[in-house]
Amino acid sequence: MNYWPLIGIALVVLGFALRFNPLLVVAIAAIATGMLGGLDLVPVVEALGKAFNDNRYISITWIVLPVIGLLERYGLQQRARTLIENVRAATMGRLLLLYLIFRQATAALGLTSVAGHAQTVRPLVAPMAEAAAVKTHGELGEDEREQVLGMAAATDNVGLFFGEDIFVAIASILLIQGVFDSYGYELTPLQLSVWAIPTAICAFLIHGGRLLWFDRRLGPASGGTQP
Structure with a gap:
């Protein structure tokens, strides 16, 4: 099994512990997880954009x-x-x-x-x-x-x-x-x-x-x- 994608969890914990911008931490962790899981950068960014666009609650904000x-x-x-x-x-x-x-x-x-x-x-x-x-x-x-x-x-x-x-x-x-x-x-x-x-x-x-x-x-x- 490929355990490298779990590094994304460590990035989230480390980023929150150091009090970095939460949105930036989550975005970097998501991109790192996708790339370590075998995806290229473009498909990872496309998946993030699609999830953001498909979430209808975003506009409520x-x-x-x-x-x-x-x-x-x-x-x-x-x-x-x-x-x-x-x-x-x-x-x-x-x-x-x-x-x-x-x-x-x-x-x-x-x-x-x-x-x-x-x-x-x-x-x-x-x-x-x-x-x-x-x-x-x-x-x-x-x-x-x-x-x-x-x-x-x-x-x-x-x-x-x-x-x-x-x-x-x-x-x-x-x-x-x-x-x-x-x-x-x-x-x-x-x-x-x-x-x-x-x-x-x-x-x-x-x-x-x-x-x-x-x-x-x-x-x-x-x-x-x-x-």
Whole structure:
């Protein structure tokens, strides 16, 4: 077997570790993988261009981003903060836990694009989580603020990643089925989806526990000050 194409994985890991431009890292890794797999440069570039052109969701980006930019300019984040500050029982942990439930449930139904970093986390979830943390624990230090924003982004990742595999028609399930089939294991997408449910439940419990623990850890001991 030819293991040279696996160098593409190492390139991705190295590029991300060195914090190079993610798009550049992925493009170089894809080209290297194709050429090490025996393809010429032109067919590899053609395959990348075809995949980019065939992905109809690419054009949605040019619609969503300007709309979100306009909403932020006219105070969307400020409105989100004001809303969460008026909810007495709202805490950062509870808010992100509810978003985790929403993200996993919608992803399990195949609605993977109904939320995301650009359209949901940045303009709504992250500002609301930050406002909830400030309301509960007082003003946060810069490190604590960055951790809150990072936890909001991580919640979206966990909810999507472990929720989408429950949907039978998702690409990851079909990929897993194809790999098993190549080794002689005949499994249906439904069987794989059913066995993804325990993993999704474990991911919810683990990340949900991390959210609540992180919320309790914030406060005077970590740099915030009680109001």
